[in-house]
Amino acid sequence: MSERAADSVEAVFREEWGRLLATLVRWVGDLDLAEEVAADAMAVALERWPVDGVPDRPAAWLLTTARRRAVDLLRRRQTYAAKLAVLKVEAERAESERLGADAAPTDVIGDDRLQLFFTCCHPALAPEARVALTLRYLAGLSTAEVARAFLLPEATMAQRLVRAKRKIREAQIPYRVPSAAELPTRLPAVLSVVYVVFTESYAASGGSALLRPDLADEAIRLARILHRLLPSQREIIGLLALLLLVDARRAARVDEAGALVLLEDQDRSHWDRTLIEEGRTLVVSALTGGAPGPYALQAAIAAVHDEAATVETTDWPQIVCLYDVLRATAPSPVVELNRAVAVAMVDGPDAGLALIDGLAAAGDLDRYHLLHAARGRLLDRLGRPGEAAAAYRRALDVVGNEPERAFLTRCLAAAERADTT
């Protein structure tokens, strides 16, 4: 077959995978079966499209093919549940054909992905299972890609997905969109999965970076899908804005040698202005109309950084104010730490250090390398290199990933040199 046909199948499939799967799940009520027949439809497409050409409505073609296959498989099962499912699929087909007769010739199939999002991110599933399910079934990554993204063996990831699907089926986790009343309690779990996918793109490292799927891109794609599905949800807008405003700095975050560059040392001319503009527009809507949520506030903080030409001209008092609101909305020791760093920029390193020492004494963040790293930097600025070196050593004890380890090792070496001179 021609490579171009294979590419177009691949492109259509990846784009449509989540939608196709979500619709099939709604029809047959079973993620495994939906996955199997979607994969079968893909295989048929790979065979036929290079010969017959790509159909005018590729998504509808895939759905029809998958549906026929599902009915075949269900008929063979002969169970009562399978018979019910066949009836449901046939009824859905009659319904979609009735609608299709009146619909525009463009490719209009429904979008059931929201249900699938809420199932994959159900609180009854373990957090790491939610992330794996969402990447596999909504972002359309293969099991091997999801495994590589988390630097796990493929068999481990496959096992994780199998267990999660078994729980969905056996505990009967429903495929449904929560009611408006339930949304405030259910949406945060969905947003958190997307956020974890994004932060993982920064945190995890090692292996061959080239082989890893780009999780930042996947997270942004997922956030955009959610935003389209629930356009009025301000925390989704806030999350999308946050991801764009942080991702805008991607090119400046590491130097040519791959070493980590701190925000204050980044070459801001390498920041992506288009992403910043889009993010800023979104932040405004996320902050408008009632008390803002934690993602909107973090996005606002990212926007203040992105708007500044240098670290000195950054509106630090504004950032402290935003952290004040954030700590009232979503209190956490990490928020306190970030606020302390901003306070150090406004009131001097002594003021920041006093706050960080208070946090260190509380002990919650003792295994969080950034607490010790931030302490080290403030002690550096205060001309106390011996204490700074001790803080960097503690940070190195608990840091997990390689670029940050390399960065802290450089900080430690500099502090040790300053201490002996």
Place this chain on the structure above:
Amino acid sequence: MRYLLLIYSEEPTAPPSQEEIDATMAEWWEFDGAIKAAGVHLAGDALQGSQTATTVRLKEGERVVTDGPFAETREVLGGYYLVDVPDLDSALDWAARCPGAKYGSMEVRPIQEMEA
């Protein structure tokens, strides 16, 4: 679909006062009335304290009887409800409404249906 809602809580170390007993029992009666009125209730009971438990095992065909629950844990099984509801979300809703969720933990387990 049937789910078993298992009610776990710490057993009181000191006997509660009469007012405490009355207030707690009123909550339980209210929940019990609601779950029965909703038509999802199949069964439900409170158990005697874990000090009354006896564990039985067969070891190489020999019956071994020991005093106490099968595992010593801080929270012990104190009762259950068996409900018939459409899906896990409804089962979780009932579990969250149960006073057991407030005073301890509720474990929600789907019943394994045997295909005839």
